[in-house]
Amino acid sequence: MTALADLTAAAAPVPASAPWPRFRVGVDIWRQAAASLAAGEVTLLSLWGERETVHLALRDGGQVAVLSLDCPNGSFPSVGATHAPAIRLERAIRDLYGLTPKDAPDDRPWLDHGRWGVTRPLAAHAPEAPAATPAAAYPFLSVEGERLHQIPVGPVHAGIIEPGHFRFTASGETVVRLEERLGYVHKGVDALTTGADIATAAQLAGRLSGDSTVAYALAFARAVEAATGTTPPPRAVGLRALMAELERLANHLGDIGAICNDASFALMHAHTSILRERVLRFAGLAFGHRLMMDRVVPGGAAADLSIASATALSTLVGETRTRFAQLVELYDSTASLLDRTVGTGRLDPALAQRFAPGGYVGRAAGQPFDARRDLAYPPYETLAFEVPVRTDGDVNARVWVRMDEVMQGLGLIEQLAATLPDGALRTDVGAVAGEGMAIVEGFRGPVLAWLKLDGAGRVERCHLRDPSWFQWPLLEAVIEGNIVADFPLCNKSFNCSYSGHDL
Numbered sequence: 001m002t003a004l005a006d007l008t009a010a011a012a013p014v015p016a017s018a019p020w021p022r023f024r025v026g027v028d029i030w031r032q033a034a035a036s037l038a039a040g041e042v043t044l045l046s047l048w049g050e051r052e053t054v055h056l057a058l059r060d061g062g063q064v065a066v067l068s069l070d071c072p073n074g075s076f077p078s079v080g081a082t083h084a085p086a087i088r089l090e091r092a093i094r095d096l097y098g099l100t101p102k103d104a105p106d107d108r109p110w111l112d113h114g115r116w117g118v119t120r121p122l123a124a125h126a127p128e129a130p131a132a133t134p135a136a137a138y139p140f141l142s143v144e145g146e147r148l149h150q151i152p153v154g155p156v157h158a159g160i161i162e163p164g165h166f167r168f169t170a171s172g173e174t175v176v177r178l179e180e181r182l183g184y185v186h187k188g189v190d191a192l193t194t195g196a197d198i199a200t201a202a203q204l205a206g207r208l209s210g211d212s213t214v215a216y217a218l219a220f221a222r223a224v225e226a227a228t229g230t231t232p233p234p235r236a237v238g239l240r241a242l243m244a245e246l247e248r249l250a251n252h253l254g255d256i257g258a259i260c261n262d263a264s265f266a267l268m269h270a271h272t273s274i275l276r277e278r279v280l281r282f283a284g285l286a287f288g289h290r291l292m293m294d295r296v297v298p299g300g301a302a303a304d305l306s307i308a309s310a311t312a313l314s315t316l317v318g319e320t321r322t323r324f325a326q327l328v329e330l331y332d333s334t335a336s337l338l339d340r341t342v343g344t345g346r347l348d349p350a351l352a353q354r355f356a357p358g359g360y361v362g363r364a365a366g367q368p369f370d371a372r373r374d375l376a377y378p379p380y381e382t383l384a385f386e387v388p389v390r391t392d393g394d395v396n397a398r399v400w401v402r403m404d405e406v407m408q409g410l411g412l413i414e415q416l417a418a419t420l421p422d423g424a425l426r427t428d429v430g431a432v433a434g435e436g437m438a439i440v441e442g443f444r445g446p447v448l449a450w451l452k453l454d455g456a457g458r459v460e461r462c463h464l465r466d467p468s469w470f471q472w473p474l475l476e477a478v479i480e481g482n483i484v485a486d487f488p489l490c491n492k493s494f495n496c497s498y499s500g501h502d503l
Contacts, residue, residue: 003041004060007033007067014068017435018226022055022066030069031077033058038082043356043369045439046448046465047079047086049093051124055463057437057448062374066437066450071099074124078104085355085470092503096190098123108139111183111502122191143169143177151484155184162498166487173483178476185502193451193462198224198298198429201459205449206293208464209500214240214247215442216464216500217296219449222377224298224429226436227453233424236300237378242416243283243292243301244440249320249409250279251443252402255495259399260331262488263340271327275320282316285309300426305417313417321410328403338396345478345490347393357470359445360401361494365393371441383415393478395493431457444468444497466500 011023025033033056036042045057045064054076056067069076078101080087090101091110098120112119114136148169155163163184169177189208193201205220206213218240225232232240257272284290286309295303305313331337352365362369370387372380388404390397433455440447445467452460475494479487 002060002063003036004058004063004065007036007042007058008065011067014435016227016433017066017437018229020064020066020437022068022435025067025069027069027077030056030067033067034077034079034082034086037079037086040353044079044083044085044470045446046450046463046469047089047093048450048463048465049097049099050461051097051122052099054093054099055450057450059375064375064437064439074098075100075102077102080104080106083354085473088473089469094120096120096122098125111186113138113183121188122194138181140167140179140181141177145171145176147171148176155181164498168484168487170484173485175479175482175484175487178479178487180472180476182472182498183502185499187499187503189464189503190462193459196459197457198453198459201451201462202298203294205462205464206296208503209466209497210291210293211251212247212442212444212447212466212497212500213291213293214243214296215440215447216449217294218244219438219440219442219447220451220462220464221296221298222438222440223436223449223451224453226438227434227451228429228432228436229434230299230427230429232300232427234421235304235423236425236427238416238420239301239303239305239425240296241379241383242305242413242420243287243295244442245409245412245416246279246283247292248443249406249413250276250283252406252409253279253324255492256327256331256399256402256406258495259341259395259489259492260337262492263337265334265337268327268331268334268337271323275323278316278320282309282312286313297426299429300424302426304425305420310417310420313413317410317413317417321407324403324406324410331399331403340486340489341396341399341493342394344395344486345482345493347474347478349391349393351474351477352393355470355474357445357474358467359443359471360398360405361467361471361474362445363387363389364397364401366391369446371439371446375439377438377440379416379419382419383412385412395489398493431455442467444471444495444500464503466497468496468498468501471496472501 008023011025014022043059080090081103095112151168153166155165165181167179206217253272253276257269260268280290287295287303347365349366368389435452437450448465451462454460
């Protein structure tokens with residue numbers, strides 16, 4: 001029996017939960033689950049709250065389950081007390097729902113910066129009135145030692161970038177500690193999706209993190225389809241995967257160039273920017289939107305691929321493969337560039353295993369998980385592709401994983417275009433009460449969507465989890481011992497989402 005099966009053996013299943021089961025558990029099983037996480041027996045997928053309940057999503061190999069604990073007294077045993085990846089999720093639950101993780105190692109606010117006008121806005125009881133005085137300064141963690149100095153960076157940055165604050169403590173040029181403060185682009189997604197109709201909630205999901213709009217829209221759509229028992233048409237399934245791979249390709253091309261640019265190798269950035277622009281222009285011409293926003297919808301797809309577009313896609317793939325292979329050789333033969341990326345910002349594989357960050361961050365540090373393969377969803381179970389994995393864990397490894405994924409993505413796009421069936425684009429999902437969850441591989445890693453529908457075509461509760469929740473803390477770890485000037489390299493090699501994280 002697996003660890004997850006052992007946890008749920010005596011738990012009460014919740015009906016109408018698809019495709020993976022959800023169980024109501026007591027405090028004892030909840031604590032056992034936290035212990036299993038700490039022991040590395042199961043993997044944390046997400047942790048989220050409702051007005052009087054907390055939910056814990058776990059993975060054990062190819063098995064997934066959700067544990068739900070009622071909190072009649074407004075508290076629950078902290079998972080973060082023994083498993084650090086849960087800490088920030090617990091802080092967000094406390095800020096939004098007022099549910100307190102007992103014995104939590106960090107009780108500072110996370111999303112709430114004291115500027116909402118209320119506290120615990122989604123709590124079961126009435127929110128507290130705002131304090132009469134301005135919110136206290138955020139208590140960054142202290143660092144002890146001789147000749148240390150702090151460097152505050154952000155939340156406003158020099159470039160066109162989302163806001164986030166980075167507090168460096170350094171000894172000379174060497175970083176001793178980095179601490180992040182995020183939450184500046186909190187949008188109230190939990191509240192906005194609650195009570196929304198499916199179409200509106202789908203649009204909100206697709207806007208949580210604009211560079212991953214296809215991944216989020218697909219995760220939300222698949223969760224709705226699971227909850228309602230809807231099967232999208234085969235052509236729509238193929239089109240959605242095609243859009244997801246185009247999104248992955250564009251983002252990887254952009255990231256590879258941006259990392260090189262932060263190492264003062266602008267030539268690589270210029271060439272990858274051209275390739276990325278061609279992918280985006282094709283998406284705009286073929287699907288009517290450069291980012292393919294609102295083109296993946298519950299029940300299917302809202303845009304089709306014409307014969308002319310299919311021909312243009314074949315040309316795009318061929319030219320990109322040829323030109324990108326030359327850029328890979330350029331990267332690998334530029335000693336001054338490799339001097340900046342090799343050995344910089346190394347993520348310890350043991351820490352990567354503990355946090356299970358997914359995506360290129362995890363795969364560059366020996367973690368092979370890819371939802372397309374390991375939790376296979378249509379049409380990926382019929383496609384041939386490899387998941388590139390490296391073990392060095394440094395900036396160079398994260399670049400190489402991206403470069404390998406570009407080549408794999410081009411092959412997937414060719415397969416999808418060649419096997420795209422004819423037929424309808426959309427199936428009506430109807431107004432059915434149910435509960436569904438989906439995990440989709442975005443370009444950063446696995447995107448999770450969980451929701452409950454009320455039977456009248458409205459969302460009772462929707463939880464969306466970005467892979468960045470498990471990646472941002474690791475960025476703090478990898479910069480330690482590196483020089484301050486290498487932070488842009490480390491940061492861009494992670495390229496975590498501010499908006500996706502801040503909800």
